[in-house]
Amino acid sequence: MKNHPTQMTALAVMLAAAFPAVAQNAVTPPATPTLAPVIVSANGTPTRDSDATYASEVHDRAAIDASGAVSLYDYLAKHTTLNVLSGGNQNAPLTDMRGYGLETGYQNMVIVVDGYRLNNIDQTSAYLGGIALDSVERIEVSKGSGSVLFGDGAMSGVLNIRTRNRTGASFSAMTGSRGAQALNVSAGYAHELFDVSLDASNTRQASLSAVDTKGVNDGSNNRSERANLTLKPMSGLKLLLGASEARVDTRYPAALTPSQFNTAPGASWGKTYNHQVYDSSQWRAGLEYEFVPGWTARYMHNEEDKRSRFIAPSLYSYDYNHSSDDVSLAYRSASFDLTAGLQRFNGKRTASNNVTSKDSDAAYVQGNLRLGAWAFSAGLRQDRVKYVYMPTTGASNRGAHNLSARDLGANYRFNEQLSAFVNYNQAYQAPDIDRFFDFGGSFNGLIDPAKVKTVTAGVNHDLPNNRLRVAVFRSNLDNEIYYNPVSGANTNLKKSHKYGLELSERWQASDSLALSAKYTFTKAVIDTQSASGTSYNGKEVPGVPRNTVVLGIDYKPWAGGALNVAHTWRDSAYAISNFANDDSLHRQSIYSSTSLAFRQRWKNIEGFVGIDNLFDRQNGQWVYANYTTEPVNVYPVDFRRTARVGIKVDLF
Secondary structure (H helix, E strand, O other): OOOOHHHHHHHHHHHHHHHHHHHHOOOOOOOOOOOOOOEEOOOOOOEEHHHOOOEEEEEEHHHHHHHOOOOHHHHHHHHOOOEEEOOOOOOOOEEEOOOOOOOOHHHHEEEEEOOEEOOOOOOOOOOHHHOOHHHEEEEEEEEOOOHHHHOOOOOOEEEEEEEOOOOEEEEEEEEEHHHOEEEEEEEEEEOOOEEEEEEEEEEEOOOOOOOOOOOOOOEEEEEEEEEEEEEEEEOOEEEEEEEEEEEEEEEEOOOEOHHHHHHOOOOOOOOOOEEEEEEEEEEEEEEEEEEEOOEEEEEEEEEEEEEEEEEEOOOEEEEEEEEEEEEEEEEEOOOEEEEEEEEEEEEEEEOOOEEEEEEEEEEEEEEEEEEOOEEEEEEEEEEEEEEEEEEOOOOOEEEEEEEEEEEEEEEEEOOOOEEEEEEEEEEEEOOOHHHHEOOOOOEOOOOOOEEEEEEEEEEEEEEOOEEEEEEEEEEEEEEEEEEEOOOOEEEEEEEEEEEEEEEEEEEEOOOOEEEEEEEEEEEEEEEEEOOOOOOOOOOEOOOOOOEEEEEEEEEOOOOOEEEEEEEEEEOOEOOEOOOOOOOOOOOEOOEEEEEEEEEEEEOOEEEEEEEEOOOOOOOEEEEEOOOOOOOEEEEEOOOOOEEEEEEEEEOO
16 A cells, blocks of 8 residues: 555644644643653753754653664654664664755764764764663754754754663563564662662564575674663762673675565575674763852763674674763853863774774853743854874875854743744764775775754644644755765765754643654755766755654553554655666655554553554665666565564562
């Protein structure tokens, strides 16, 4: 069954328009709000989202639990408005926000876990497979903001993930179709002198495809452990310690031709699956000290060593070391906040024939002012990014860029129900180290960094049982970075722009029923191509669906029972790298997936069942590849119906 884009767009808009009307016409509205306030913190200060000077999308632990999702990839792909596809490897998915395209969107969005950025210094997307979903407390998507605090790559915004810190212990186990399994243990204790939390997870992803030429299935084994300790030896002082380890052993299908995908996406077609083993070890230490009321000094150091080994179809490996320091001084009062700090990041990749590094040193200041019904924010960041390329033979290369970020915002509250905001953000992306080489591996020099200026305006409307968020944005870019599939070179688009609409609605229809709808419209256009060759002027950036719809139902039929229904639909788009917008090539197909999850709680025990891709839709990722016999490669993803059942026990 196919859904026409205009039908899905109309459905989303009608639902969003209908919810507040119904809520307003309710005969007996609740005496007190039934929807809890949503808190955002992209500018460093926790703020109610309706008072924020920027756009955001927040998912708390209750929403994560209700979804029944089993991995961070599952949740992001099926319950957020982010454009997420796995490219075969669900542990390192391609992510995009606000129209940068699946090919490079993950480099134009900073991904942060507990303040530590996961973005790599090369063209490798962030490895999310090492983060157990059971350890996540909240997911905050800051749209068109965050460049002052997070710097390089925050062109479209920031995906901010916070892990849990709680008192108690729990154990959960899950088994599912096609070999899916999961074991999770979580424990924590909060005391006036210390807080400690421990999480451990071991999961096996479902094998969606048949065995390959070596007789092995696709899927992955993921193991992760995370520990956090906060010591509070005296009033106002916190000593922060943490560590995590992850090991991911994954196999994922090789690319299929469109005819193979349409015939049997789960067949191996005589291919050997890609095989990768990923190991990561990370530790962090720091302190916070409120030396006088309202003034807090903070220092945090993060260190990560990771190794990525590709075993099949060919053997090669990369060793990475990332380290960062962040020292800041913050002032907090009822009406004014100010944070100033210095950040350092050193990233190094060691390969068999070269060592390449990308380092940065930055200074930033961010302020927030509240005056009656008004809230204002302003921030500034200066950054120097340096590169060193040292091959085992031949000449080395060095380079540097001086870059800056700006953020200005204002929010006006008309009354307790209605507020509006406008935000101006200036951000940048320093090229990753792979951008200095062409398809054949030859060094082609330091290409220009990308810069963007984004204006976002929005309205927030809150009723006791209804929450509406509407935002529009426009981004003007200089030197957007891309790979030219015709010349085989990494280069820049001289001018491009993006604009769109973002709408979110949640209606608490009753104590037992809540409905939600999220809709985004995005268009990304190339204005001027600076490189020679086929002109892309006026073309759309490939891999950008114009329309995305996410619908949800939360229903509690009886005491302890909870049902969640979620549907995600993303529009068709030009295949990745099809900058010429050639309609004779196969397009990225519509993504459609419906999930069901039911939970039943008995005192400290919870049983759960779930079904993903209920209607068995054949989803895939389409990539233009002019160097192969077929003009388009297809990577099968989320193309089977799967089911799971499990239990969770709260030990204390």
